[in-house]
Each structure stands twice: as structure tokens, then as C-alpha cells.
Amino acid sequence: MLIHTDNDINYNHEAEERPKKNRKEIACCSWTTASGQIIPILFKMQDEEGLVRTFSKIHVNHSSKKLYAGIPSYEFDCDVLVNGLVVNVLLQYYPEDSRWTLSEIP
Numbered sequence: 888m889l890i891h892t893d894n895d896i897n898y899n900h901e902a903e904e905r906p907k908k909n910r911k912e913i914a915c916c917s918w919t920t921a922s923g924q925i926i927p928i929l930f931k932m933q934d935e936e937g938l939v940r941t942f943s944k945i946h947v948n949h950s951s952k953k954l955y956a957g958i959p960s961y962e963f964d965c966d967v968l969v970n971g972l973v974v975n976v977l978l979q980y981y982p983e984d985s986r987w988t989l990s991e992i993p
Contacts, residue, residue, distance in 0.1 A: 915987035944968035
């Protein structure tokens with residue numbers, strides 16, 4: 888049995904920002920249809936080695952418009968081809984500041 892005392896725990900009384908589940912800023916090229924639907928075509932991101940990689944094999948499984956704490960966004964559940972493997976990712980577009988992010992879906 889493991890017993891913890893107050894000396895074992897590092898308390899931080901300052902407010903901490905929660906991690907954003909490995910969310911990364913990306914550059915994204917998208918198409919907007921005449922009806923206003925947004926379709927991501929390709930995106931670019933910097934890898935761990937500092938190289939900018941382009942991903943153009945994107946299949947959108949589902950998209951939805953969200954509103955979190957008054958901030959509008961569009962979410963795209965996508966399959967992306969990465970090194971011959973299909974990876975499920977979440978692309979998010981924030982129209983108020985024209986910003987795209989990417990998160991890998993576990």
C-alpha cells in the first residue's frame with residue numbers, strides 16, 4: 888500500500904492552463920463552396936525535426952460547427968495519409984482569427 892503525505896505532493900497554488908491535447912498550429916488550404924461549406928484540401932505543419940511537411944491526402948469523415956465559451960469554430964474529423972498509414976485527426980478552424988489547429992484523435 889502506498890501512502891502519500893503532504894510532503895510528497897507538489898502543490899501549485901497558481902492557476903495552470905490545461906494542455907490542449909497535443910494541439911498544433913498549422914497552415915491549411917481550404918475550399919469554400921457557394922453555400923458556405925468549408926472543405927480542407929491540404930495542410931502544412933512543422934515536424935519534430937523542424938521540417939515543414941505537406942499533407943494533401945485528406946478525407947473528411949464528419950464536420951460540425953461548434954461554439955465553445957462564445958468562440959465559434961468548425962471541426963473536421965479527418966483521415967490523413969501519413970507515411971503510408973491512415974491517421975485520424977481533428978482539424979479545427981477558428982474564423983474570428985483565421986487560425987487552424989490539428990489534434991490527433993486517440
